[in-house]
Amino acid sequence: MSTRKQAFLCGAKAVTPILLGVVPFAMIAGIAAIKVGFTKLEALGISYIVFAGAAQLAAIDLIGRHAPVIVVILTALIINLRFFMYSASLAPHFSGLPLGGRGLLAYLLTDQAYAISITAYGGGRREFRHWFYFGAALMLWGVWQTATTVGVLLGGHIPQAWSLDFAIPLTFLALLFPAIKDRPSLVAAASAGALALAAHRLPCNLGLLLAAFGGIVAGCVAEGRGNDAA
Amino acid sequence: MRLDPSTLWLTLLGIGLGTFLIRFSFIWVFGRGEVRPEVQRVLRFVPAAVLSALVLPSFVFPQQAPFSPENPRLWAGLVAGLVAWRTRSMLLTIAAGMVSLWMLSLL
Numbered sequence: 001m002s003t004r005k006q007a008f009l010c011g012a013k014a015v016t017p018i019l020l021g022v023v024p025f026a027m028i029a030g031i032a033a034i035k036v037g038f039t040k041l042e043a044l045g046i047s048y049i050v051f052a053g054a055a056q057l058a059a060i061d062l063i064g065r066h067a068p069v070i071v072v073i074l075t076a077l078i079i080n081l082r083f084f085m086y087s088a089s090l091a092p093h094f095s096g097l098p099l100g101g102r103g104l105l106a107y108l109l110t111d112q113a114y115a116i117s118i119t120a121y122g123g124g125r126r127e128f129r130h131w132f133y134f135g136a137a138l139m140l141w142g143v144w145q146t147a148t149t150v151g152v153l154l155g156g157h158i159p160q161a162w163s164l165d166f167a168i169p170l171t172f173l174a175l176l177f178p179a180i181k182d183r184p185s186l187v188a189a190a191s192a193g194a195l196a197l198a199a200h201r202l203p204c205n206l207g208l209l210l211a212a213f214g215g216i217v218a219g220c221v222a223e224g225r226g227n228d229a230a
Numbered sequence: 231m232r233l234d235p236s237t238l239w240l241t242l243l244g245i246g247l248g249t250f251l252i253r254f255s256f257i258w259v260f261g262r263g264e265v266r267p268e269v270q271r272v273l274r275f276v277p278a279a280v281l282s283a284l285v286l287p288s289f290v291f292p293q294q295a296p297f298s299p300e301n302p303r304l305w306a307g308l309v310a311g312l313v314a315w316r317t318r319s320m321l322l323t324i325a326a327g328m329v330s331l332w333m334l335s336l337l
Contacts, residue, residue, distance in 0.1 A: 020321065021319075021320045021321065024321055028324075039235075042235070042238060042239070042242070045239070045242055046245075049242050049243060050242065050245050050246045051246075051249075054281070058280075059241070059245055063233060063238070063241070065294075069233075069237060069240075069241050069244075072241055072245070073241060073244045073245055073248065075280075076245040076248075077248045077252070078276065079276070079277075080249045080252050080253075081252065081273055081276050082273060082276055082277060083252045084252055084256070084273060085270060086253075087252070087253055087254065087255050087257050088255075090257060091256040091257045091259075094257050099258075102254070102258065103258075105257065106250065106253040106254035106257045106258070109253040109257075163328075163331055163332075166303060166306070166328065166331055167324055167328065168288070169288040169289060170310050170327040171323075172281045172284050172285045173310055173314050173323055173327070174314050174318075174319070174320040174324065175277070175320070176277075176278065176281040176282055176314070177315055177318055178318055179277035179278040179281060184275070185274070185275060185278040188275040188279045188282075189278040189279060189281070189282040190282070192278070193282040193283060193285070195283065196282070196283035196286050196287050197286055197287060197290055197291075200290075200294075207283075207287075211279070211282075211283035212279045212280045212283050213279075215275065215278070215282065216272060216275045216276060216279045218279075219274075219275035219278070219279065220271065223271065
């Protein structure tokens with residue numbers, strides 16, 4: 001029993017250094033939702049129901065720009081496709097747990113919880129790994145929801161002149177650079193950006209989907225070329 | 231925002247359910263699951279492509295405005311981009327972008 005608790009606390013402690021990045025991100029997610037006209041309940045709702053910052057901000061941004069519902073949902077889900085990889089990578093560590101437990105661990109899955117756990121899983125006692133993950137993921141969830149709530153409460157009191165909506169693309173910008181890891185991903189980012197600019201007049205923000213798709217294809221092509229050359 | 235409340239809630243539930251199913255997928259069907267390497271190769275470009283497609287138009291054509299070199303968001307975005315590139319810090323990137331925008335708006 002105490003070893004479970006130790007693993008849980010270890011996980012919770014392991015995420016503390018990244019909380020500094022999570023708190024402003026969550027606050028902006030709360031503020032942004034209020035700024036585009038969500039009620040407080042709706043702004044908290046998206047945070048609990050979706051619990052994925054980049055997808056939430058993209059959805060909030062698109063709803064604020066009156067994009068059609070289908071574009072909002074598709075864009076958010078495309079951003080979250082990366083969770084397939086995390087899910088596959090973590091699945092062996094969670095096998096044997098009851099379905100409800102696995103469902104809870106899946107709901108709590110984030111970039112940060114995945115990154116912290118999978119690095120820690122290099123060593124450590126096999127049977128308590130899911131407790132380590134649970135500690136890390138739950139800590140992130142609690143801090144995320146608290147900071148979002150603060151943002152939601154602040155949101156209405158922040159003057160329009162502060163242009164805080166600009167914090168949304170800035171947040172994406174901060175996430176973009178770590179995502180560019182090599183030449184092919186740079187090609188993917190550059191092509192998607194260029195396509196998005198060229199297609200920004202397309203109705204219903206379809207340009208975004210087109211640009212994302214084009215960028216992914218360009219990345220794959222660039223990688224194929226690199227492999228041939230090597 | 232013109233979405234009526236019930237459409238908005240349905241949208242949120244749609245995103246939430248879809249996201250949960252993606253997260254649960256392999257954990258649910260249990261683990262001998264490896265994503266096939268070809269699929270993994272494609273998925274790894276998703277963040278870079280989507281984020282870049284979201285960011286650039288909001289700097290260059292904010293609120294669907296036509297291109298203008300006097301648009302302060304363009305220059306504030308450029309400053310923030312340099313800071314993001316050099317520091318990889320979310321806090322510093324947001325701070326640099328917001329402060330630049332405020333200063334340029336005062337000019």
